[in-house]
Amino acid sequence: MGFVVGALFGSFANVIIYRLPRGESIVFPGSHCFHCKKPVPWHDNIPLFAWFFLGGKCRNCKAPYSGRYVLVEWIMAFLFAAVVCRDGLSWSVLEHLIFVFGLVTASFIDFDHMILPDEFTLSGIVIGLVGAALNPDRPFLPALFGVLVGGGFLWAIAAIYAAVRKQEGMGGGDIKLLGWIGAVLGWTSVPFVVISSSLVGSLVGLIIMAQKRKGLSQAIPFGPYLAFGAILYLFFGQDISEAYIRLFIPAL
Numbered sequence: 001m002g003f004v005v006g007a008l009f010g011s012f013a014n015v016i017i018y019r020l021p022r023g024e025s026i027v028f029p030g031s032h033c034f035h036c037k038k039p040v041p042w043h044d045n046i047p048l049f050a051w052f053f054l055g056g057k058c059r060n061c062k063a064p065y066s067g068r069y070v071l072v073e074w075i076m077a078f079l080f081a082a083v084v085c086r087d088g089l090s091w092s093v094l095e096h097l098i099f100v101f102g103l104v105t106a107s108f109i110d111f112d113h114m115i116l117p118d119e120f121t122l123s124g125i126v127i128g129l130v131g132a133a134l135n136p137d138r139p140f141l142p143a144l145f146g147v148l149v150g151g152g153f154l155w156a157i158a159a160i161y162a163a164v165r166k167q168e169g170m171g172g173g174d175i176k177l178l179g180w181i182g183a184v185l186g187w188t189s190v191p192f193v194v195i196s197s198s199l200v201g202s203l204v205g206l207i208i209m210a211q212k213r214k215g216l217s218q219a220i221p222f223g224p225y226l227a228f229g230a231i232l233y234l235f236f237g238q239d240i241s242e243a244y245i246r247l248f249i250p251a252l
């Protein structure tokens, strides 16, 4: 159930990822081939599978379609299914589905355009705080602290970096993104998210540099790594944190 709904939202996410940064309408017109402009019939637009049936090409003009569209649909389907399995029917399931949808969509926009739109990050902070106020399963104050700790931490890093290097390193979008993550996962998630995203980001950065021999100052969007760290925490954060504590205090 979560899987099918996730696939549909993945398909919707693809529309947003493509159109929002271009200032196009999200709802109109319907899907059309970006090359020959011919409308895509519904049976060629079935999430998860149509891309494979069509061999990754437009039926009409044979222009190649990026496999990324179908990748986004599979990612969203798996994440939605995992959230539904974990949370069951609760306030949290609604909050986490919105969270995961927003994180994945915003990440791919960041990959493409190096921007994290306020439509996601600022709305995410507001929705996260409203969610904390309504959700009986989580208190409000840790969410509010989450915004302050998450946003404040990256803001401080950005200020120090700007002072030392005399150039802007971290975008305001990343600051708002970590504020949003803190609003949904609480301030205690911030250290985990920062450390895990930095580790994964450094690793991927080293691999890219080794392959392309690009300079260190090459801008790589950090948003997707923060989103990855947040999703990691959502599913495993508590277990990892507990295992870490047990490592030092085995009696617990």
Ligand SMILES: [Zn+2]
Binding pocket: 033, 034, 035, 036, 037, 038, 058, 059, 060, 061, 062, 063
């Ligand atoms: Zn076409």
